[in-house]
Each structure stands twice: as C-alpha cells, then as structure tokens.
Amino acid sequence: MKQILLITDGCSNVGVSPVVAAAQAHAEGIAVNVVGVLDQGDLGEFGSAEIEEIARAGGGLSRLAHTRQLSQTVQMLTRKTVVQTIQHAVHRELKQVLGASSIEELPPEKRGEVVRVMDELSETSKLRVALLIDASASMKPKLAAVEEAIRDLALSLQARQGRSEIAVFHFPGSAHGDECLLDLDWTTDVRGVHQFLPRLQMRGTTPTGPAILRVVDHFRAPAPRSYRNPDETDGQMSDYVV
Amino acid sequence: MTTSFDWRLPRGTVIRGKWKRSSYRVERLLGEGANGKVYLVERQRAWYAMKIGADAVDLQSEINVLQAIANAKLVSRSEPYLVEVDDYSGTDGKEYPFYVMRYIRGATLSDFLSKRGMEWFPVAGYSLLVKLSELHAGRWTFGDLKAENVLVSDYGRVELVDYGGVTAFGKSVRQFTEIYDRGYWNAGSRSADAGYDLFSFGVLCIQVYDARRLAALAGSLLPQNRSPEELLKLAQSIPALRPLGDWLAKALRGTFSNVEEAAREWQQWQRRTSGRSSSVVPRWMKGLFVASAALLATTIYWLLRTGA
Known part of the structure; x- marks a missing residue:
C-alpha cells in the first residue's frame, strides 16, 4: 500500500494544480x-476547500488539525486510509463471493469473519508513507509539531507486523527552482535522525502540485537515491546542525 | 483517534434492531469511546449498556475481540458479556451498528477513589492486575488502560470497559491515550505485550494521586525528553507513592516479566504498608504510654502502702 500524506497550511500558488497531481x-x-494544520485561526475558505479536493482526487482523506492534535490526526488518517484501501479490495471480493456490495449489507454474524480478514491485512500488509511537508514561511512555527508527528507516526508504524517505511519530503526546495526536496529516504526507523526538515531557506511560493508529482516519481523509482542531487543534499545537510 | 459522530440519542428513544428486531429504550449516555458512544438502555425491565458507532468495520472489529475473549472463556462470568449485535436505522436515514453488553454499575476509578478514599487504591489496583492477568492469559493486551476505562463497584471490585484498544500480543496496539502510552514516554514500542499494559498501569498510579502534575509534566517536557525516569521522579515527590517506588520503576522501565510477577510484588507492597501503619506508633503515644505506666506503678505502690 502506498500513501502520500501532505501537511500544509495554505493554498498552492505555483505550477500544476495539486488536484490534478493528486489524481x-x-x-x-x-x-x-x-492535513491542513492550524495554529490560530483557520485556513480560510480557499485553503480548506483545496485540501478537501486534493484528498478527494487522491482517493484519500483530509482533516484540519491544530498543532496540538497533529500527531493523532496524522495517525488516524494513515490508519483509516489503510483500512479503506483494504475495504475497497474486500468489497470487490464481497460482490463476487457473497453478492453483497458492502460490509454493512451483511448480517452481523457474517460481518465478523470479513472484518477479521480485513484487520489481519491492515496489520500485515506492506505500507509506504511519503510525508510531504509544506515548509513555506507561514509553516515555520509549526515545523516542530510536524516533526513530532512524523516521529510518532514512525513509532506506530514500527509496531505493525507488516513492513512499514516512511520517507520525508519538503517543499518548496532550494532557491535553485526545485519544487521539492527529499529529506529522508525510505526507512523503517527514524530514531537517530536528529532533524527531518531544514529550518532555513523558506521561500514564499507553495508549489504543492509539482511537489506531489515529484513524490509520485519517487514511488516509481527503483533506486530511491536517483532523485537526489548530491550537491543540493550536502548543502541541506549542513543546515541540519543546530 | 475520534471517529465518533455528532448526534446524541435523547432519553426515551427506542432503538429497534434491523436484523433481530429487539427493542431497547435509551435512558442516558454512559460514556464515549473512540469507536462510538455507550448508552444505558432498558429492555424488558433489565438494564444493558449499548455501544453504538458510525463505522461498521471499526465496531465489528471490537465485537470480534469481545467474542474471542468470550469463546476462550478467559473471564469467569455467569452472564455473557456480549448480549446482542445489530444495526439501527437512524432518523437521518443512515444505519448505525450497535452491540449490547452487560451493564456494569460502578464509578470510574478516579471518582471511586475521591469518594471512598485513597485507602481503597491498593485493593482496587490489585483486582485490576488480576483482570489484566486474565486477559494476558489469552495473549491479549488491554491497550487503552486509563482511569476512565476502569470501573469500580462496591468493595473495590474492578471491571475494564471499552475494549476498543484490546490487541493480540505482537500486533500494533489499536487504540491508546498519549499520556498512558509507552511510546509517548520513549519507554518502548507500541507493540502489544504484557509490559505495555503494565506501563500504563504505572502511569495510572501517578494519575490517581496527582493528575494535575502528571499533565503538567507531559506538557512541559520536549518530546525527546519524555522518559520513564521523569515519571519516576514525579512519583518520588508524591509521599504516598514513595513506598511503591521499586514497583513503579519496574512497571515503567518494563522489567516485570509478566503481570503475575507484578501482582505478587504489589501484594508484598500491600502487606508492607498495612503492617507498617500498625507497627509505627507516634512518639507522643509512646510518651503517653510511659507516663501512664509510671502512673499505674505509683498508684499500685501507693495502694499497697496504704493497704498494708
């Protein structure tokens, strides 16, 4: 199972539409x-509508969350989407085997067995979650909470029986016109990673759409490192020193 | 992980099952879990607890656990815990799955202790450990152990409620509450095992004695600085918990090998504390004893002298 989890606080303003990219x-x-992350106030009508539409196009879920509930929201969405993906697969089977189009249509006695299989699959199937973090200027005060949520998600995923990996990207990338940069490649364990996201070089633009496409590319890539410009990465690494 | 729906069922609402056609009358809301709301309901003059949820899969998954526990006969009960499973067609046209269970009369652990006194904590704690050991014998972790999920009836008898977090050993814990979570305190994984519940139990001990400072500690520490040692430091500053220090250290550091061992050492602590309170005699009382003995001796001496 593959997921992208976009954490943002505003509207995209550069490049391809994020809704198209999500589709x-x-x-x-x-x-x-x-996840639309709030500090005070709200995302505005535009922002909320956009995150909802991105998720709908991407076959996923969207939520607005305060920085305080970010960890819980991130985990809830990840888990729900895993269950949903399995539910879609199970629904196809249900039609063929039992003639019911959804679990709700089955009498309670028959639901038990189906749900048991679903639970087992949710726990044991392979999972890859790419976290795509909006690191534009307005997100800066929220990045500590974002990092905590990433760590917490990694801890929960580690407890699964199936292999679970995460990768972390942020956008906008450097001043050289990159829409998105890889901060952490596929890994099962984030202990020892001091800091995921750079705290400097925040620019004003929010190229959400191009960034999603870049992450999709990364999922396709057999050799994960091929999308990383080594010079860029080194430049980023030096910023990690606190 | 709240996935609950927003509506409340008003008192008197009649819930009729779609499949089995049994009717239940809603009395009042008892509580709320991540997968749904629990109501006190009445059917043919008997009280039951009804959990009603929005998501059939989430609720069924909880029902599966309850059935597995019932089938394994882990818990010695005269009446069945799970009474009925059905769907309710709400007034909004949607269908809501529900299950009916035995109604357990009791107060949450915190309420019970504030009403009856902290002297009940050792007994209630011990019976909670026994409850956990019954679950662990079937290789289940309770998962979401917290003060709200422990109901205490008269004489400190304990029942666990909300089985939404119950997880087979070795799998990822299905539901947890941050402040009681081993992972949150950097004290280990979120995989279900005996130690996971014992860690939450350890936090629970601090919670019942000083909930305010526990919350303050969790709020003030940077995520990377949360640790069992910080919890132990807090426990050490609570006089009533000081004698339980060694036990808490084992629970929070995960060094108990199982709940039985934890229960045995809990008993030893109970014995020590109950023994101690009777053997320790305040100084003034000792002084008074010496004084009255001296007085008695003088009186006898005087009586003998005058009698002679």
Missing part, C-alpha cells in the same frame, strides 16, 4: 491524504 497519484495506486 495522477491516485491513478498510480497511491492514496493522497491531506
């Missing part, structure tokens, strides 16, 4: 979840 991800079997 592309969905077409390639990647579910896109979106």
Whole structure:
C-alpha cells in the first residue's frame, strides 16, 4: 500500500494544480491524504476547500488539525486510509463471493469473519508513507509539531507486523527552482535522525502540485537515491546542525 | 483517534434492531469511546449498556475481540458479556451498528477513589492486575488502560470497559491515550505485550494521586525528553507513592516479566504498608504510654502502702 500524506497550511500558488497531481497519484495506486494544520485561526475558505479536493482526487482523506492534535490526526488518517484501501479490495471480493456490495449489507454474524480478514491485512500488509511537508514561511512555527508527528507516526508504524517505511519530503526546495526536496529516504526507523526538515531557506511560493508529482516519481523509482542531487543534499545537510 | 459522530440519542428513544428486531429504550449516555458512544438502555425491565458507532468495520472489529475473549472463556462470568449485535436505522436515514453488553454499575476509578478514599487504591489496583492477568492469559493486551476505562463497584471490585484498544500480543496496539502510552514516554514500542499494559498501569498510579502534575509534566517536557525516569521522579515527590517506588520503576522501565510477577510484588507492597501503619506508633503515644505506666506503678505502690 502506498500513501502520500501532505501537511500544509495554505493554498498552492505555483505550477500544476495539486488536484490534478493528486489524481495522477491516485491513478498510480497511491492514496493522497491531506492535513491542513492550524495554529490560530483557520485556513480560510480557499485553503480548506483545496485540501478537501486534493484528498478527494487522491482517493484519500483530509482533516484540519491544530498543532496540538497533529500527531493523532496524522495517525488516524494513515490508519483509516489503510483500512479503506483494504475495504475497497474486500468489497470487490464481497460482490463476487457473497453478492453483497458492502460490509454493512451483511448480517452481523457474517460481518465478523470479513472484518477479521480485513484487520489481519491492515496489520500485515506492506505500507509506504511519503510525508510531504509544506515548509513555506507561514509553516515555520509549526515545523516542530510536524516533526513530532512524523516521529510518532514512525513509532506506530514500527509496531505493525507488516513492513512499514516512511520517507520525508519538503517543499518548496532550494532557491535553485526545485519544487521539492527529499529529506529522508525510505526507512523503517527514524530514531537517530536528529532533524527531518531544514529550518532555513523558506521561500514564499507553495508549489504543492509539482511537489506531489515529484513524490509520485519517487514511488516509481527503483533506486530511491536517483532523485537526489548530491550537491543540493550536502548543502541541506549542513543546515541540519543546530 | 475520534471517529465518533455528532448526534446524541435523547432519553426515551427506542432503538429497534434491523436484523433481530429487539427493542431497547435509551435512558442516558454512559460514556464515549473512540469507536462510538455507550448508552444505558432498558429492555424488558433489565438494564444493558449499548455501544453504538458510525463505522461498521471499526465496531465489528471490537465485537470480534469481545467474542474471542468470550469463546476462550478467559473471564469467569455467569452472564455473557456480549448480549446482542445489530444495526439501527437512524432518523437521518443512515444505519448505525450497535452491540449490547452487560451493564456494569460502578464509578470510574478516579471518582471511586475521591469518594471512598485513597485507602481503597491498593485493593482496587490489585483486582485490576488480576483482570489484566486474565486477559494476558489469552495473549491479549488491554491497550487503552486509563482511569476512565476502569470501573469500580462496591468493595473495590474492578471491571475494564471499552475494549476498543484490546490487541493480540505482537500486533500494533489499536487504540491508546498519549499520556498512558509507552511510546509517548520513549519507554518502548507500541507493540502489544504484557509490559505495555503494565506501563500504563504505572502511569495510572501517578494519575490517581496527582493528575494535575502528571499533565503538567507531559506538557512541559520536549518530546525527546519524555522518559520513564521523569515519571519516576514525579512519583518520588508524591509521599504516598514513595513506598511503591521499586514497583513503579519496574512497571515503567518494563522489567516485570509478566503481570503475575507484578501482582505478587504489589501484594508484598500491600502487606508492607498495612503492617507498617500498625507497627509505627507516634512518639507522643509512646510518651503517653510511659507516663501512664509510671502512673499505674505509683498508684499500685501507693495502694499497697496504704493497704498494708
């Protein structure tokens, strides 16, 4: 199972529409979840509508969350989407085997067995979650909470029986016109990673759409490191020193 | 992980099952779990607890656990815990799955202790450990152990409620509450095992004695600085918990090998504390004893002298 989890606080303003990009991800079997993160106030009508639409196009879920509930929201969305992906697969089977189109249509006695299989699959299937973090200027005060949520998600995923990996990207990338940069490649364990996201070089633009497409590319890539420009990465690494 | 729906069922609402056609009358809301709301309901003059949820899969998954526990006969009960499973067609046209269970009369652990006194804590704690050991014998972890999920009836008898977090050993814990979570305190994984519940139990001990400072500690520490040692430091500053220090250290550091061992050492602590309170005699009382003995001796001496 493949998921992209976009954490953002505003509207995209550069490049391809994020809704189109999410639809592309969905077409390639990647579910896109979106968390709109709030500090004070709200995202505005535009922002909320956009995150909802990105998730809908990406076959995932969207939620608005305060920085305080970010960890819980991130985990809830990830888990729900895993269950949903399995539910879609199970629904196809249900039609063929039992003639019912959804679990709700089955009498309670028959639901038990189906749900047991679903629970087992949710726990044991392979899972890859790419976290795509909006690191534009307005997100800066929220990045500590974002990092905590990433760590917490990694801890929960580690407890699963199936292999679970996460990768972390942020956008906008450097001043050289990159839409998105890889901060942490597929890994099962984030202990020892001091800091995921750079705290400097925040620019004003929010190229959400191009960034999603870049992550979709990364899912396709057999050799994960090929999308990383080594010079860029080194430049980023030096910023990690606190 | 709240996935609950927003509506409340008003008192008197009649819930009729879609499949089995049994009717239940809603009395009042008892509580709320992650997968749904629990109501006190009445059917043919008997009280039951009804959990009603929005998501058939989430609720069924909880029902599966309850059935597995019932089938394994882990818990010695005269009446069945799970009474009925059905769907309710709500007034909004949607269908809501529900299950009916035995109604357990009791107060949450915190309420019970504040009403009856902290002297009940050792007994209630011990019976909670026994409850956990019954579950663990079937290789289940309770998962979401917290003060709200422990109901205490008269004489400190304990029942666990909300089985939404119950997880087979070795799998990822299905539901947890941050402040009681081993992972949150950087004290280990979120995989279900005996130690996971014992860690939450350890936090629970601190919670019942000083909930305010526990919350303050969790709020003030940076995520990377949360640790069992910080919890132990807090426990050490609570006089009533000081004698339980060694036990808490084992629970929070995960060094108990199982709940039985934890229960045995809990008993030893109970014995020590109950023994101690009777052997320790305040100084003034000792002084008074010496004084009255001296007085008695003088009186006898005087009586003998005058009698002679």
